[in-house]
Amino acid sequence: MKIEGKKAIWKDYQKEIAEDKFYYVRSCVRQNFFPGSETAFLRIMRDVLKKDVFENPCHTTCTGIGYHGDIVPVETTMTVVARQFALMTESGYENLLPSCITSFGLYTEILDTWHHFPEVEEKIRKQLRKATGREFKVPKNLAHASDVIYKFRKEISAKAKYRLINKNTGEPLKVVDHIGCHYAKMFPSKGVGGAEYPYVLAGMVEEWGGQVIDYPERRHCCGFGFRQYLIQANRGFSIACSKEKFESMKPYKPDMIITNCPGCPMFLDRWQYVINEMEGKTYGADGEGIPVFTYEEVAGLVLGFDPWDLGLQMHQTDCEPLLRKIGIEYDPEAKYVLNGVNTNVNASTYLEVR
Amino acid sequence: MQFDPFVIPFNIGLYFILIYAVVRSVIWFNDLSRPDKLRLQRGFFGKTFGQSIKEIFLESLIHRKILKSNPRLGYMHMSLAFGWFLLILFGTIEADVFGAHHLNAPYKSIFFKFFNPEHGRAGFEAAYSFLMDLILAFILSGLLLAVIKRFSSKVVGMKKTTKLRVLDKVALTSLWLIFPSRLLAESFTSGAYGTGSFLTGSLGSVLASFLPAQEMAYPFWWLYSLSLGTFFILLPLTRYMHIPTELFLIFARNSGIKTGDQPGAFREIQIYSCSSCGICIDACQLNFSAGITNIQSAYLMKGIRNNENVSDIAFNCLMCGRCDQKCPVGIELTPLRMLSRRAGETVESEQTILKKYFPDRKSVLPARPAADPSYTFLKQYEPAKTDVIYFAGCMTHLTPAIKNSMVAILEASGVRYNFLDEMGGVCCGRPLMLAGQDREARELINHNSQLIWKSGAHTLVTSCPICYKVFKESYYLDVEVLHHSQFIKNMIEDGSLKLNFLRRKVTYHAPCELGRGSGVYDEPKDVLRYVARLQETGFEDKNSLCCGGSLGNIKISSRQKSMIAHDVAAELTKDNPDILATSCPLCKKTLAAATTTKVADISEIVADAIIKPAIKKKLTEPAGKVKMQADFQN
Amino acid sequence: MNKHVVVIGGGVAGMEAAGQLRKTGFEVSLFEKEEKPGGHLNKWYKLFPDRRPSSEVKEYLDNITSGEGIKIITGKTIEKIVQNKNQFHISDKEGSEYTADAVIVATGFDLFKSARKEEYGYGIYDNVITSADLEEMFRKGSITLVNGRTPETIGIVHCVGSRDEKMGNLYCSKLCCVTAVKQAIEIREHLPSAKVFCFYMDMRMGGAYYEELYREAQEEWGVNFIRGKVSEVSESINNRLVIKSEDTLAGKPLKMLVDMLVLMAGMEMSEEGLKLGDSSGLKRGDNRFFSPADHHFGSNKSNLKGIYYAGTCTMPMNITETISHARAAVMDVIEYLKES
């Protein structure tokens, strides 16, 4: 592997990311999957980086799941998205910052469609006007939340309390970066580093002391795939995808996985447990699972946020061995304590993949 | 002098081979199926006995068939076989007449000169000696040819000669030594006693002039006896086993025993009857057109005798049957090859000496393992009731001209017919049989048979000789099976089909499966003579060639097939015919690719010759414009 | 005085044109951007379909272009042609000017830059090389991996940068298929135990004896052909290449490990040709090659009278076609100079 070659490609795929004044739109599913992540993102942006991030409570789904699940027609989707743009315009913001990769991909796709087919945009404007009476301006800048963290990775690094380094050996942690399919596979030029060798997460990992590993099935989908997971009969395909990735990364003995998509951490995390139940297989070193994180969680960890504030207790694949590896101080007893009450009823026995 | 130790090797050999021949014959007889046993008994004690004796005399001794096809090779075989026979016959008479006793032990006549050295000085005795010398000279002349043949086969007019094994070489050497050592032994004895005729006497006196003849004679008598003994003892392990076996074969064949489709004693008898004369090699088109020189029937027979894995040899054959026609011993070579194909891959194994003398009869051809049915996907249906079924065959579907011609002929003949495989049918099963897969073939045969039964037809016409052969031989049908050439001939003869005479020169290529395979030679030629000028090619009937495209061979490459086809096409178009006619879709396709002369199936030529009934003109013919439109549509 | 013709580009087309022009008695100047003429021929080891050494063709071209009447000017990149009545003023990168009565443009082709097909990882994965790199190995006489070992399994990808809408090249480069087959055979000659797999979209064996070579590769050299373009390459933990393609004829996706992957880079309009054409007003087609005045009977004529094309600056061609095309250009020049 020649790193110079990758660097040459990364140089070709740089995108413009706004500096400040972000209009943040949340993901539908992330708040259920890993509710700590978006909170952590806002905390980092507002408290650590001192950025203006605005949220509009009228924001709804972008219909991405319905659109990719072949349920919502494209014109409907465009009109819903046009309403999101209108909300941003009304709020006085121009830099759209979606939390969700699918939303990001969908916005990019719609903006590109309108760019090539202005008559479609006109039609959608008309429809939106008819339905809601709203007007909108197209965003001046569209960046995914991970793009912004990537942009400020050095600032985060400067304020970091921990680094992605094995405390005992001093070696950098081996990190698998997994990029959501809708991030750059549809529009490679809109992703940091392009589609083949994305740099958005790799850049963070490198900056924060870790070592990214490049394994054969790096490009493979996590298996969420909307129709694959949402229909129970298809779930075998979903889990097979994740398994393919785990089999491929296993020889590299990864310490952790970092992701930037709502679905990926969910499935890479939960399917490890299911595969273990079905086949008794684990993929981490020492027979443990490989902990899976969102980039916000990783950023929060290196900044020294409390793991339980980040919501790491919501992970099915146990994170605590990794926390110990990095040397993060945390209170194991406080894992399931919320407002002084232990909420852990009867779960932990099988929630860990060991 | 009544006895000398040197006769012991001869005696051992002689009695061994006699006992062995009896034992082996008994085994063979026992192994014959019950009907075959009865046949042989009837044949042996019945009126075919004389015929068998005649054939033994003509073929085993005189070698008439070889003489006919290759006089020099025939002379070689005749001199050795017939000469030796005469030597024994006249030797026995000599011992009986001139010896001390009548009815002597065999060695007395074989070594007569040793025991009666003074014999032959004058008169009748001298004349008899002259006769014996003449016979010996006759044999030695053949022997000389045989020795030369080993080193240069062209002398006896053969292109190829079979290769030998070690045991064959030892046996051959001992055979070669027999007559020269007799010559020398007799010559020395004659030299010492001043007897002997023009050969032994003259040679004897020359030798005696500078050698101690008395002392020299004895070792050569030993050599003579040893050669004979060795030859007799090794005989069952070598190709010379054909000498005694052929006698058995002639009786068995004349009794009506056939190879059949199961391995048995008759198969073994035939295999041991092959003398490796090599005539099949010369007849084989794979040899002279495609340069394949190691798969001919002589090699197959030898491979089986030596217990080798012969599957590659067995499958590399066009199954054209030319060698069957030429084999001087009359071995059913193609049916024997089919038996080897049915066996699939045989296992090569080392044999003990005992096994070599008495081969394991049961494990020679293991049955193919049983398997589930292969063609369960075939569904029966109800074909339309009809009088005549036309079954074009798979290959005919690749030569639509034949198919269309046959439809035209059937229409013109006015018979009620059903084109059974118009939309593509099930294979007849013959190709599977040719690949040794009879069980699978039977599935297809059953399927097709049911359809034919259900149609209620009384006649089945096919365009493909491959189909024709299997319909004839392996289907149990209550219908008359006709190749289309036969059908056309019938239709012409009963006046159903009216044909023009086409002024074309035509040569005819007889397809193997139809001609040699099924014996249909005349009908296609009769039909051709009816519509065109048929020229002879020099490769008529049994001597016809194979086009090279045969389904019988699954081993040769398309290049080799085309080499054969080009040679054949060149031979058959030598006299520049207008059309090279054949009566097989496969032959047509193969030959058409190998020549610029038009190649056509008989059906095509006949279809061209059909006299179309005059179209009655309608009185109210439409006006010109409408007519033009009609023409345009045509 | 003799008429003076300038030939731009000292590859096969340029050298052949120059040689033929000299024969007819013109003064010829041949400009070559590299230090020596020969173009791509210098980089190739053996030629398809008969695997004759490329040096033999080079030798022929050197012979016809040496001696009186031809001036070979190397190391000069011509940037602009300006017509002034019957005179052409030609200027190079450094600003030097030359004049001519007629011009033959033979700027040739560039090999497609394989790094642009990012998914193949050329320049990233150690043992992903191009057809040109492989020729270099043939010249050196050893096919080795970066770590010095000998490859056992070698994949060859056809159509890299050709027939590829994403790369902006809709055309077929025509020679890559036969080059792949030739190189597959040469690999097997060098490494008799190596296994070679060609991943193709279509086998376009249109030239004389190309199809025969393809058959030879299958029959005698046991080269495996898989119909399906490689879509993804990654490196395995032990430094082998994991390639993914669909075996479209088996109707299944296929994954395979190879030690080396050879990319059959296609042909593109040369960068120098692009610059020269745009600055001189020479028309180009959608495929970016020079667009001849007529595809059937004017394949050497440009849109400017007195400027003619020879060789692969108009479309992908093999050497035989290039030489014929160059000779035809000379015919056009003769006719033009006779008229003027």
Added chain:
Amino acid sequence: MDRFGFSISKGRQIDYDANSRHIAEFISEREPSFRVCIECGCCSATCTTGNFTSFSLRELQILMKRGENEKVRENIKKCMLCGKCTLVCPRGVNTRNVVTLARQAFQKFPANAV
């Protein structure tokens, strides 16, 4: 599995390195013309068996070459050996021998042997 209502799907991907090509090698050694197939499909188009089933010699040949033998094992017996494919093959592949050898090979190497 009941607990989840689904199981992990098996991939359709040909894992070339994991597959064994012993059947194809057996055929190729004995019938070299097996190698020159260009998958034109003439054999399948004219096939007598193909008229009744989805049997495709073209497909079976390539599956053997990739080591995907199980489908071939089930299907190769459906061939009637009629020889039309041999006649139409533009590359001169001796298809009848390919089928015969394949049947032989499948008999020789049972399903579980590698």
